[in-house]
Amino acid sequence: MPETLLEVRHLSQHIKLSDSWFSKASYLYAVDDVSFSLKAGETLGLVGESGCGKSTLARSILKLMEPSAGQILFKGQDITQYTGKQMVSLRKEMQIIFQDPMDSLNGRHTVGAILQEPFEIHQMGDAKQRRQWVEDLLLKVGLPVEAMDKYPHEFSGGQKQRIGIARAIALKPKVIVCDEAVSALDMSVQAQIMNLLLSLQQEMQLALIFIAHDLSVVKHISDRVAVMYLGKIVELTSAQRLYEKPLHPYSQALISAIPVADPRKRKARQVLQGDVPSAINRPQGCHFAGRCPKVMAKCEQIAPKLSDIKDLEFEHKIACHLIE
Amino acid sequence: MSHRHEQKLLDASLDTKMIQAEHILRVEKLAVSFETDSGPVAVLDDVSFSVKKGQTLGLVGESGCGKSVTAASIMGLLPQPYGKVVGGDILYQGNSITALSLPERYALRGNRISMIFQEPMTALNPVHTIGRQLSEVYELHKPELNKKARKASAIAMLNKVGIAEPEIRFDLYPHQLSGGMRQRVMIAMALACEPDILIADEPTTALDVTIQAQILELMGDLQAETGMAIIFITHDLGVVAEMCDQVVVMYAGNVVEHTDAFTLFESPSHPYTQGLMQSMPRLDAPSKTQLKAIPGNVPSLSLMPKGCRFSNRCEFSTSQCEASKPELEAYHNPNLGSHSETHLVRCFHLEDVNNA
Numbered sequence: 007m008p009e010t011l012l013e014v015r016h017l018s019q020h021i022k023l024s025d026s027w028f029s030k031a032s033y034l035y036a037v038d039d040v041s042f043s044l045k046a047g048e049t050l051g052l053v054g055e056s057g058c059g060k061s062t063l064a065r066s067i068l069k070l071m072e073p074s075a076g077q078i079l080f081k082g083q084d085i086t087q088y089t090g091k092q093m094v095s096l097r098k099e100m101q102i103i104f105q106d107p108m109d110s111l112n113g114r115h116t117v118g119a120i121l122q123e124p125f126e127i128h129q130m131g132d133a134k135q136r137r138q139w140v141e142d143l144l145l146k147v148g149l150p151v152e153a154m155d156k157y158p159h160e161f162s163g164g165q166k167q168r169i170g171i172a173r174a175i176a177l178k179p180k181v182i183v184c185d186e187a188v189s190a191l192d193m194s195v196q197a198q199i200m201n202l203l204l205s206l207q208q209e210m211q212l213a214l215i216f217i218a219h220d221l222s223v224v225k226h227i228s229d230r231v232a233v234m235y236l237g238k239i240v241e242l243t244s245a246q247r248l249y250e251k252p253l254h255p256y257s258q259a260l261i262s263a264i265p266v267a268d269p270r271k272r273k274a275r276q277v278l279q280g281d282v283p284s285a286i287n288r289p290q291g292c293h294f295a296g297r298c299p300k301v302m303a304k305c306e307q308i309a310p311k312l313s314d315i316k317d318l319e320f321e322h323k324i325a326c327h328l329i330e
Numbered sequence: 331m332s333h334r335h336e337q338k339l340l341d342a343s344l345d346t347k348m349i350q351a352e353h354i355l356r357v358e359k360l361a362v363s364f365e366t367d368s369g370p371v372a373v374l375d376d377v378s379f380s381v382k383k384g385q386t387l388g389l390v391g392e393s394g395c396g397k398s399v400t401a402a403s404i405m406g407l408l409p410q411p412y413g414k415v416v417g418g419d420i421l422y423q424g425n426s427i428t429a430l431s432l433p434e435r436y437a438l439r440g441n442r443i444s445m446i447f448q449e450p451m452t453a454l455n456p457v458h459t460i461g462r463q464l465s466e467v468y469e470l471h472k473p474e475l476n477k478k479a480r481k482a483s484a485i486a487m488l489n490k491v492g493i494a495e496p497e498i499r500f501d502l503y504p505h506q507l508s509g510g511m512r513q514r515v516m517i518a519m520a521l522a523c524e525p526d527i528l529i530a531d532e533p534t535t536a537l538d539v540t541i542q543a544q545i546l547e548l549m550g551d552l553q554a555e556t557g558m559a560i561i562f563i564t565h566d567l568g569v570v571a572e573m574c575d576q577v578v579v580m581y582a583g584n585v586v587e588h589t590d591a592f593t594l595f596e597s598p599s600h601p602y603t604q605g606l607m608q609s610m611p612r613l614d615a616p617s618k619t620q621l622k623a624i625p626g627n628v629p630s631l632s633l634m635p636k637g638c639r640f641s642n643r644c645e646f647s648t649s650q651c652e653a654s655k656p657e658l659e660a661y662h663n664p665n666l667g668s669h670s671e672t673h674l675v676r677c678f679h680l681e682d683v684n685n686a
Contacts, residue, residue, distance in 0.1 A: 055538040162627045192392035197609030197623035226611035263543040265568030269591040278540040281508045
């Protein structure tokens, strides 16, 4: 049984919007009471519509944003109160890959300099060793060694993402957050990068938190998937089970909306009406009640809690009054 | 010549005329080149397809394949002065529209042929209310309407695209609307003059799947109602399967495969189409397995292979492919059952590719 690497307990990210003497402070509830755990070598997918808090959650876990409540445990250690200095050494273990590599790679540095930087920050090796490590990294992500002396703009989108991945794995981390890491890529290149992530994961026993709006991509790369709606996890189970038998009405609608690449399977889909409500003035009770096709009187009063479905041999958590 | 024979000939010519009328837009051997500092580059080369009334044609391919340039050529929106149609023709209702004068172009664009874009926020003007922007369409194309009639038509149009409380929303600015709502406004503007052809350039790519489903449903409903033809540009094969009757697969400025959606998904025959389909993660396939990706990247236009443009990434490539260009030709895939639709593929080695 692999160890639990990361545990998130009741994590919240409430962003204060206005604060004046005359009005009551209002908050944007970006992430609200989220709990989950992640094992070594495992991928947790995060799905949900834009604005549901996927990226904010990821950033809070890495402490790129200070969480407003809750705990983050890494290898059993509570890192919620860690100072910036303490976090530096922890960053070796936790990395992130962004959607647009051009935004996260310094255009004025060569790829070699970009990839050496992590070793410099952590004062590892001498110049010769570092150069060797960078060469190894480039080969590992499928780039030629000559790439070292080029600048990011000389590469295609897929190759840039490979550089981003090389930098993320440089210090042999345990956890990598992939925030829409393949979303900007073309289909054929997206497949190359997903293949790379899968083989690196196997090789290095990486735990991945994989955020993407493309549900087929998430299904393909994840062991477990959490569905988020308006800052809360509404369903969490294995990828296979979620896509075969989603139980939350929101997950059902989300999965039914995926276009299937087979014209013979054109279906009368369950089209979800309306938009996600604002995370500032959230509806009382279940946040999904206003769009839910199976809404009951109770839903508008009491918010359901995320809890395990009873008498199951595997994990399946859901926050819905329909299933008790 | 017997009377009967004469009648037959007349019937035949009527038939071809009917077919021509049915094909509201034909693109024939279109070639577009862009002037660059290092000389002209061929962005489109030999692109042909036609669209029928009430039909949806999908243009599929990865970035740089020429989907959007094809749309821009039809709309007369090629970047000036760099972009030029250097060969072939575009026929709207049988008449060439490649060399229209500006007033003729204005009469066509937005009126008979409209377009919607991926990101409505960049296509809508942020400093004007959506009502004003929508009324402008009527101002330009239906000058006979007075201000009151324009507002009434605009509100009716907003209602038609599923915007609740259109009277209130009429006075809102684009930033006050959600992404899906903005795309609905774009569609309302594009359809205000009941065009014959709607070109939709990745209209749902920036939207969430749930909102995408709403917009696709809306487009389908409006098409059924008005009988317009849709040219649907997308990179998402799922959306193609969902929406399109005919599909044109493009790679690096070429049409590589052209057939109906059923045939395409049942027996994709060009190695590139096959590669695309295999590199797509499928919901019914096991998770965490390696996908069959197409190696390499699309070459830049100035470094395009001389022969088949896909030859440097193709596993079936031979010296023939590197030396000469294959033509888009009719093909019957042996793996396919009874379909009798035309299936056009651009490849020298179809036998090897489809028997492997």
